[in-house]
Amino acid sequence: MHNAGHLIWIILVVSVAFGGICRIFRSPRKILSFMCAGVLVVTVPVLTLVVYTFYYGAVSSAGQWFYIDSLSAFHLVVMMLVFCMSTFYGYHYFDEKIDEGIFTTRLARRYGSLWFASLTAMTLVLVSNNLGIMWVGMETTTLVTAFLINLYSNKTAVEAMWKYLIICSVGIAFAFMGTLLVAASAYTLETHVADVLLWTKLVKVGEVLNPALLKTGFVFILVGYGTKAGLAPMHTWLPDAHSQAPAPVSAIFSGFMLNAALYCIMRYISLVDLVSETFSQELLVLFGIGTIIISAAFILSQHDLKRLLAYHSVEHLGIITLGLGLGPAGIFAALFHTLNHSVCKSLGFFCAGRLGQIYGTYDMRQISGSMHLSFLWGGGLMGSLLALIGLAPFALFMSELLIVKAALETDTIWAMVLFLAGSSIVFVGALKHIIPIAWGKPSTDHVCLKSMLTDKVLVLGALALLLMLGLWMPDVLHEILYRAAYIVGGHHN
């Protein structure tokens, strides 16, 4: 167990180091290749850890400051999946920009180091047992990724970056306030100062925590991390940032960074549930529903493809949040949905990114006939969007079904009705957008690049994964989700 804990250090150090190594290469192509290799290398210890956790239980290290249980292991898997996909996607994504000389070595270096830095930061969030360090990791992701948005400095990108930076910083500041309040709630606890913010400690002594302070803290946490997770009405930065960032970056934003923020909230859910059974549920359901409805409104009226996808992220984060508020079954569903959404949304951004390059715009009114132009990317976008709006047999349908079921089981009928109404509106709206994008006469004479093998593998693989998860859940996944859900909401039982 002790040895396994070292792996955490290895992951963190290696990915930081890779970020540094990116700076020594002399051509963008090399850097991109290195990134692919690097991410794969990082995957090895991560997966080892996850497997270890699965078979031998939670792993901790550094005096319990690092800790990996099923919940974090699950998120680590999702994270690595999204990162691997995005990195490999990035390998060809920049082809055109490299040829045009826009994606220079300097930019590539910056891109590479920030990429690994954000990987590190997110890993830090997931592996820390100390709620303070978790916060530090979360804030770091904000800061690191800010420059990824603004990779090619231009007006809108700067604007997006600024909004992202300020809004998320404010949110994260609240989250810190919340962290402090939670720490304060443990004032009766006679522990060593180093242990006071340890989640494992707090979870064990739930009864002695001061309820009022803990609840106040949770509200701060929810609003704070919720800002980062894109819950309405704190989601305002999200469409801007997603639409301006390069596609691989949007993919990790949507595919994982939002989930990381929610992961933080999950940790606090298990704390606050110790003092009040329903306190978190009510708030989460409320936020979930609100988020779904508001995002639905924007999806309906959206004209920008990437913003559309961004609002879909908002919606799905809302769905996950809703699930988190619906008891153990809901949490299970929410976690499952996390995985599905991450894969699906990354795929969506991949395809949108390439289509954007092909058409030279993200304005959906000017994109049509993408299926004719590129069966891979057009079809991939269609597939991912159809999956996103919840069509069976894709996995997102299954997880949404689980959420509805959870709502029925907990008798949260009003939430279920609103959820279904909201998702129907999203369905109607999004479908209206998808159809003309996919079909019709191509609106550009841009010659489509030949799709590379990695691209094909990515798109088809992601779709196949979504399809598989929609029809069959491997026992391993079921077990891991179950355990993770138990960690978040097991106290209800």
Place this chain on the structure above:
Amino acid sequence: MIVFLLSVIIIVASGFAALVTRRSNSLSTFLGVGGVCAGSLIGLIPTFNVLIHGSRLSLHLPWHFAWGSFFVEIDPLSSFFLIPVFGVSILTAVYGAGYLQHYRQTHLLGVHWFFFNLLVAGMAMVAVAGNGVLFLISWEVMSLAPFFLVTFHSDQSKVQHAGWVYLVATHLGAIFLLVFFLLMGVNSGSMDFDHFNPSGYHHLSLLFLLAVIGFGSKSGFIPFHVWLPEAHPAAPSHVSALMSGVMIKMGIYGLFRSLVLLGVPSVGWGYVFIGIGLISGIAGVTFALAQHDLKRLLAYHSVENIGIISIGIGIGMLGLSWDNPVLVVMGMGGALLHVLNHSLFKSLLFLGAGSVQHASGTLEIEHMGGLLKRMPITGMTFLVGAAAICGLPPLNGFISEFLIYQGSVYGSMFLEGATVGAMPAVIAGLALIGGLAAICFTKAFGIVFLGTARREKGVSVRESRLSMKIPMLILSALCLLCGLLGADILKTAAPVLNMVTMNRFLDAIPLELIKAANSLRSVTWVFAGLILILTGLIFFRKWLLSKRYVQEGVTWDCGYIRPTSRMQYTASSFVQPVTGFFRNILQTRNIVSPPHGLFPTKVSLTTKTPDVFEKKFYSPLFEGTKRILFGLRWIQQGRIQLYIAYIVITLIILLIWKVR
């Protein structure tokens, strides 16, 4: 059961094979169609096995998602619906192979066949799914696949719109089903149908309502029918045939299934069905009358026929709740037979429409005319379909309507109390529907196939190829056959009826079935007499004319000197008296450019009859929602200060509300 699953696997696998080989259209077509045919033929084996022996085949496999198992079961009810699924699929696939020849230069047919096979497999799985989750997934596959089939001509914005309407309607319907199954599953602790226990449900009527809306939107109950008139004209004809002939019946299957799952219905439910049925039937046929797009017309007729089926179910349900096996046999039996019959003649009609469209390049009835001379087979089979759908003897349409009539006549005769009023209403409704349908199909057949071509294009029309003719011929033969064998077919429905009545009339149902079958047998005798008489008359006239000189001339023109083909009666004018009668419902818009001056050169009249429900209900609803939601857009103006204010306000509200 394994055989059945094998057939589904064959169908799906051949679909994938078609997708993979999409670069070669002939190969992928061969694989796709071959797979459907082979798979369906194999699938028919267990189907008939179950239906004949009244047994059940089932299979449980462990499955995580299902809160239960991967549970598939062919019981009599499923097998009854599987027959059209497989049977019509084979015919439409063969037809499709010929139909799509035309597009092999421009389209990737492999993709089409992939989704076609998926649709067939999806329908088969829906019919056997014994688990709520499996049912929902199959249902969604079955609903999603046609979306890609409907949008075969995806470059046309009209088709895109049709695809959108279709998918939205079907998905919104599916949401109700989702809640329906989950609610039952949550109440009974398992999603397997055999664990469902109606006595434990709290909201039976709510469940019933969910089922009606969910399945009704697939079947095309008014007012959930709006997708039908959009999707069918857009789709290739074999797809319309399969959708209209079989897929919408899966909604009916679902209704039957939910009856089984929900237990003994309350009286009100029966009335709901009868009410919906009457409205759908009458409004459906009325709207059909006003259409002059051939397939749109047929689509509305699907609505009408679904209405008839629903009336039958309603009568049966009343019988169930009143413990009256006669009504059950007549109503449910009639409904079941009509399912089968409608799947035959409606696919036949759609295939015919497809041939017509193929040949003349249009679906606009007003532009056609005289096609019978150029397309004798298509014309004849279409006539058979038209007569069958009007319920004319000696074809199958009459048999099922006859049973439903009988049920309602029985009800009107022997039942007491104020509630009986529904029965005469059914009789009147059915009679009216029959009369209007006759108008509609004399119009459709008469204007399209008879007279002379109204446009020059009509002159060059050619009969369609063999692979298209054969399915139509088979279907029309089946229409006649089912008309003559009504009694026997009804008898095979005995296990199905026992199932939907939850075995409550185990003794009475066979008895009543025999009675009903006997009167059907008498009908058959009359049919035989009719056929005999007709044959006799044919020979009689032949004999009369054999010694005479038979001349050909022009049509008597009532003294007018230069009649042209443009002067023929048009479809719109043919139905004008009736559409005038129903003008308040139809709200037909006339676009007239009246004659001017002494020698008017150009005069025109165009009529448009959009769907009232769409125009008056759905569009305003969607627009209203959109407007309200667009109102929310102001929250995102781009002002970062405002954004921060949102965060702060949220926080403060939460603190005040939650913490204080």
Place this chain on the structure above:
Amino acid sequence: MMTYWSHQSISPVISAIFLAPLLFGVINWIKAFLSGRRGAPWLQPYFDLWKLMRKSAVYSRTTTWIFRAGPLVGLGAILTAAMIMPMGNIPALVSFPGDFVLFAYLLALGRFFTIIAALDTGSSFQGMGASREAYFSALSEPALLLALTAVARRTGSNSLSGMYEVLSSGSWALVSPAMVLVFIAIFIVFLTENARIPVDDPTTHLELTMIHEVMVLDHGGPDLAFINYGAALKMWILGQLLIGIVNPVHTGIMWLNQTISIVVSLSGPAIAVGLIEFSMARLRLKRVPQLLVAAGIFSVLALIMELR
């Protein structure tokens, strides 16, 4: 409730087949008599049919086999319908529960083919007639079926033979306001289906105002004979529907029953039609639907009274 066959059941069919044209002759004779003329001989329709049968045929080039099939199916359907139509208390050749539905649909079959045969000519006049015919019959069908349902309720039998058996054996005891309404409704249907005044005028010469006649303008020779014979037959069997309600004859002696029935079948409709055609003019086309809806309302009223 089995189908039953009996030797005496032949008589309604036989009499229908042979006597139907006579009905036309009687009507024409009565009309002429009422207007103070001397009518054609009663057997004139038979002479006409004979003449037509021996003629050769002229077919329009526009037409197809549908045009030729029209008269055949029209006649065939009505001949078949005659098989299930009883004559008073003499049951029909075939009878079974719900046979009146089949009866109505057999009429519809004949009409369907007549209409498409008319459309086959491509003539706008025939199209117009077809349109009207289709429209009016769609409205008359509910009235007919509802009226018969009321009778079924009244008599407790749901086959035509059964109904009329009860009606005639129950004599006038069963006559009630409801039955009067039924009678009126069926009478209107009778007039409509047979294209008589006030719905249609069989003797008009203006194509624009015709309904039934204009549809068969292009038929000649044996085809026209079939049509005319079919029309006569139709009038006969629809007449039976009416007669059955008001004919209470139940002597118990079979040949007497038959004779009286035949006499009444011939004279009843003929007198009624003759009187109406003598005293009324054709309704304006726009009024016809109102008449038919009124028939429907009568049936509904009858049913309501029966269901009470």
Place this chain on the structure above:
Amino acid sequence: MNNWIDLLIILLILSNFVMLGSSRLAVCIRTLAIQGILLGILPLMIDRQDLVLHTTLVSIGALIIKGIVFPWLLFKVLRRIGIRREIEPFVGYVPSLFIGLAGLIVSLYIGSKLDFPAPESVADVIPLSLFSILAGLFLLTTRKKALSMVMGYLVLENGIYAFGSVVLNKVPVIVELGVLLDALVAVFIMGIATYHINREFDHIDVNRLDNLKG
């Protein structure tokens, strides 16, 4: 000692008022510097028996970062951009002061209501921190210049820091330092972002950054 704490608190409150009422960016930055130094001292003043090393470390870190590095960074940005004043905020300076006053009263009220597990001596820090948070948020929502927003953020951060100092003994030093470091990086990046805005738009009026909406 209590008097010292009270003095600090009063000074800090006053500094917030200066932030609210001043239009000159340079003045604001200087005030921030002073605020940072005061906050750096604050933990030391709080009477604690243990953890001297811990407290000292954090105090020194805060002092350096908040009192010296931040102002230096901000001045650097200010010089690069070459503007001096915040022009016409959404809420004028005098009303800002009144609102600040109202905020102060609210903070005091909430602070008195809060049942907070802190020593009597530092109870007043909580209203102060709340007031700082409110002031920071007020600045963030009403000021138009990017730099002013950064400063608003810093005031907010300071407020939270002040709050943290009360529960400081509960938070491990590495966390505290990590937090400080993050704040540092945040300001650094915000500074760069401000610079980018200036370069792309030729101004730093963030209220004119509204291309992305809907």
